[in-house]
Amino acid sequence: MGKKQDVTELFGEPVAGNGLLHRRFFLQSSAALAGAAASPALAESIGAGSPPTMLKPGAQFNAYGMPSHWRDNIKRILATNVPPAREVTGSIRTPLQYLEGTITPAGLHYVRNHNGTPDIDPSKHELLIHGMVRQPSIFTVDSLMRYPMRTEIHFMECAGNSGGIAGAAMPQQATAGDLHGLLSGSEWTGVKLSTLLDEVGVDPRAAWMLAEGADAAGMSRSVPVWKAMDDAMIALYQNGEPIRPEQGFPMRLLLPGFEGNTNVKWLRRLKLMDGPMYTKDETSRYTELQPDGKAREFMLQMEPKSVILKPSFSVDMQGPGYYEISGVAWSGLGRVRKVDISADGGKTWAEAALTNPVLPKALTRFRLPWMWNGGPAVLMSRTTDEKGRVQPTHAEWLAQYAPRQNFHFNAIQSWAIGANGKVSNVYV
Ligand SMILES: Nc1nc2c(c(=O)[nH]1)N[C@H]1C(S)=C(S)[C@@H](COP(=O)(O)O)O[C@H]1N2
Ligand SMILES: [Mo]
Numbered sequence: 001m002g003k004k005q006d007v008t009e010l011f012g013e014p015v016a017g018n019g020l021l022h023r024r025f026f027l028q029s030s031a032a033l034a035g036a037a038a039s040p041a042l043a044e045s046i047g048a049g050s051p052p053t054m055l056k057p058g059a060q061f062n063a064y065g066m067p068s069h070w071r072d073n074i075k076r077i078l079a080t081n082v083p084p085a086r087e088v089t090g091s092i093r094t095p096l097q098y099l100e101g102t103i104t105p106a107g108l109h110y111v112r113n114h115n116g117t118p119d120i121d122p123s124k125h126e127l128l129i130h131g132m133v134r135q136p137s138i139f140t141v142d143s144l145m146r147y148p149m150r151t152e153i154h155f156m157e158c159a160g161n162s163g164g165i166a167g168a169a170m171p172q173q174a175t176a177g178d179l180h181g182l183l184s185g186s187e188w189t190g191v192k193l194s195t196l197l198d199e200v201g202v203d204p205r206a207a208w209m210l211a212e213g214a215d216a217a218g219m220s221r222s223v224p225v226w227k228a229m230d231d232a233m234i235a236l237y238q239n240g241e242p243i244r245p246e247q248g249f250p251m252r253l254l255l256p257g258f259e260g261n262t263n264v265k266w267l268r269r270l271k272l273m274d275g276p277m278y279t280k281d282e283t284s285r286y287t288e289l290q291p292d293g294k295a296r297e298f299m300l301q302m303e304p305k306s307v308i309l310k311p312s313f314s315v316d317m318q319g320p321g322y323y324e325i326s327g328v329a330w331s332g333l334g335r336v337r338k339v340d341i342s343a344d345g346g347k348t349w350a351e352a353a354l355t356n357p358v359l360p361k362a363l364t365r366f367r368l369p370w371m372w373n374g375g376p377a378v379l380m381s382r383t384t385d386e387k388g389r390v391q392p393t394h395a396e397w398l399a400q401y402a403p404r405q406n407f408h409f410n411a412i413q414s415w416a417i418g419a420n421g422k423v424s425n426v427y428v
């Protein structure tokens with residue numbers, strides 16, 4: 001490899017600056033390349049006889065399986081709290097750069113807690129639905145288990161995700177998980193909220209719904225009734241098992257595509273109202289001050305976003321040659337329509353391949369083949385969603401708001417590749 005003709009023969013001419021190849025080539029050609037690299041090692045191992053693992057029985061069964069100890073570096077990333085904040089208040093992030101696909105293992109799902117994870121006995125937990133309804137009602141976990149269930153894959157993202165970048169004058173040198181890891185994707189199973197609301201009979205004048213959690217933060221948020229009736233779910237399962245305590249056991253409100261905070265965990269109460277409650281959790285945070293001094297409130301739908309994970313900070317290049325650029329894209333407004341990749345800091349772009357399934361309000365894996373010539377490059381990814389909304393540049397995002405705003409940051413992430421293969425976080 002390395003000779004210009006060989007590369008062109010395999011992949012055709014690059015379709016954008018700095019060696020980006022057409023997305024169709026990674027399917028047919030990468031296998032051929034990987035095969036070529038693997039064959040000498042394979043020949044050696046056949047010659048050496050049986051590996052030690054074939055000579056004695058393996059380990060015994062586990063009642064609950066754990067990841068390989070060879071990969072015990074794959075851990076959630078604890079954001080250090082500024083004293084005197086208590087350890088139960090804060091967040092622990094998903095190490096995005098170590099993961100593939102689009103489903104976050106439950107044990108690596110990010111956790112954002114405002115006053116710790118409560119230990120709730122499911123046999124004592126109740127969900128009250130009241131306010132502007134015909135028949136106020138209480139639902140136990142057992143009673144909810146008897147309703148029709150649905151299973152959907154959705155991302156969860158904190159409105160404060162990536163906020164460190166929005167606020168910082170200099171780009172922080174940290175991993176994708178450190179910077180953007182208040183983001184995870186799961187398969188959720190539960191009861192459609194509209195089923196319960198139809199049963200209790202919502203007053204047609206009710207326009208908002210208060211959702212309250214049973215934790216010591218008393219987390220409460222106002223949610224528009226249109227969302228409650230549309231695709232909201234009372235989630236009981238996460239990736240096939242009962243929802244984890246840190247995600248809201250025994251039940252959480254799931255509002256696909258809405259900012260993480262509104263997805264109230266340990267859900268205990270829904271109150272139908274004619275207007276929003278303006279709770280502490282929605283006035284002290286999650287609003288955005290605009291340049292004219294007015295604040296934007298209830299910015300509930302998460303805008304299109306993406307991040308390249310391979311390569312990314314600490315996931316460095318291993319010498320010039322063929323690479324697959326890969327990362328995740330998502331939008332709270334619907335499906336990802338396309339992800340464009342640049343290797344020259346935004347001058348030219350090539351469209352990435354999206355790995356199926358491409359689901360609404362879910363993480364979507366994108367990939368693009370790249371022949372890195374070993375020279376400096378700046379990688380960027382830009383999502384366009386099915387509503388036609390496009391991820392802004394860093395400067396465009398900052399221009400929308402007053403200084404020092406840092407919620408709902410969805411600007412394009414740029415990674416610079418040095419000639420030594422090291423990846424760094426840069427603003428373009
Ligand atoms: N009851 C309750 N619900 C809550 C929170 C909380 O502290 N208490 N945190 C919110 C915030 S800010 C976010 S981003 C999401 C995070 O969900 P996760 O911890 O399952 O990732 O839960 C939301 N729901
Ligand atoms: Mo959040």
